[in-house]
Amino acid sequence: WSTLGIKMYENSYGFQLDSSDIMEKTFYKMPDDAYTYMNIVKDDLSRKGFGYVIGVSNFKSRTGVFSTARYDSEWRKRLEGYED
Numbered sequence: 001w002s003t004l005g006i007k008m009y010e011n012s013y014g015f016q017l018d019s020s021d022i023m024e025k026t027f028y029k030m031p032d033d034a035y036t037y038m039n040i041v042k043d044d045l046s047r048k049g050f051g052y053v054i055g056v057s058n059f060k061s062r063t064g065v066f067s068t069a070r071y072d073s074e075w076r077k078r079l080e081g082y083e084d
Contacts, residue, residue, distance in 0.1 A: 009046055014078065016046035019056045023063040030063070039065040042072070 007018035030037035057064030
């Protein structure tokens with residue numbers, strides 16, 4: 001993400017990527033004939049005004065981003081501070 005210059009935040013959840021920043025910076029990758037451009041990431045996401053988001057989209061720009069981080073049992077274990 002650092003090569004794209006995506007904003008990252010650190011808080012009690014660990015590191016989170018800025019979902020709006022991802023959509024803005026990957027919009028240019030959408031092919032002309034594409035209906036939408038969806039980013040699927042395994043990192044946790046944040047959005048201004050929210051602690052975290054599973055995903056967000058923008059109808060006008062036809063872009064979205066979705067995170068699988070909170071579905072990963074390893075991620076939940078790290079957040080809770082224990083390991084098997």
